[in-house]
Structures are given as structure tokens and as C-alpha cells.
Amino acid sequence: MKLILSTHNVTLTKAIEDHILDKLDKLEHFDRFAINARVTLERDNDRAPERQFSCSLRLAVRGPDLFAEDREADLYAAIDLAVKKIEQQIRKRHNKRKTHKHKDAAKLKSVRRAAGV
Numbered sequence: 001m002k003l004i005l006s007t008h009n010v011t012l013t014k015a016i017e018d019h020i021l022d023k024l025d026k027l028e029h030f031d032r033f034a035i036n037a038r039v040t041l042e043r044d045n046d047r048a049p050e051r052q053f054s055c056s057l058r059l060a061v062r063g064p065d066l067f068a069e070d071r072e073a074d075l076y077a078a079i080d081l082a083v084k085k086i087e088q089q090i091r092k093r094h095n096k097r098k099t100h101k102h103k104d105a106a107k108l109k110s111v112r113r114a115a116g117v
Helices: 014-030 075-116
Strands: 002-008 036-043 053-060 066-072
Touching: 002 014, 002 053, 014 036, 014 075, 036 066, 053 075
Parallel strands: 002 036
Antiparallel strands: 036 053, 053 066
16 A cells, blocks of 8 residues: 655654554455555644644545544544554445345345245
């Protein structure tokens, strides 16, 4: 997966970069067909201290891209919550696809039973 990392008013340290890479490896486990990820870290001094840091994450996958954003007092917490939102979106998409397959199989099974009876 290709990573595009940009920051605004935040100094990018090795620890922050490693934290993001660790979280994206976890996302890659959920959806191995992810093409690239664009992470934007931002610090806004005009906001209240509880919502000063923001992390926005766009994950390019087949179909519509997934996007999540979170604002927190701590940068690491914002990253964790944005990744958690993306995980939920991946799971929802996966479950919809799975349910659709099962629904089609159930219809086919009922048609076969009706034809055989």
C-alpha cells in the first residue's frame, strides 16, 4: 500500500510515523486490496484545546474511497480514532458483500426446492 503523509503545523517525528505505519498495517490486514492511504495531520491553534489536533485518513480501495476524520486533544488519540472509523467502514462493506452472496444463495436454494417438490 502506498502512503502519502502530510502535516500542517505538526512536526513529523519518527514515533508518529511509526505509529501511523503500525495502524495502516493493521488496516491492510482487513482489506489487502487497499491501493493507497492519504493521512493528513493538522494542529489548529484557534480551536479549543480539547479538539486541537486532527487526523484525516482517506483509504483508496476498489469502489468508493473510505474517509474518516477525528479531532482530539492528543494527536495519537486522533490517529487511533480515525483508524477505528475506517476499520468500521471496511467491516461494514465486507459484511454487506457477504450478506448479498448469502441472500442470493438462499433464493436459489428455495427455487430449487420449489422445483423439486
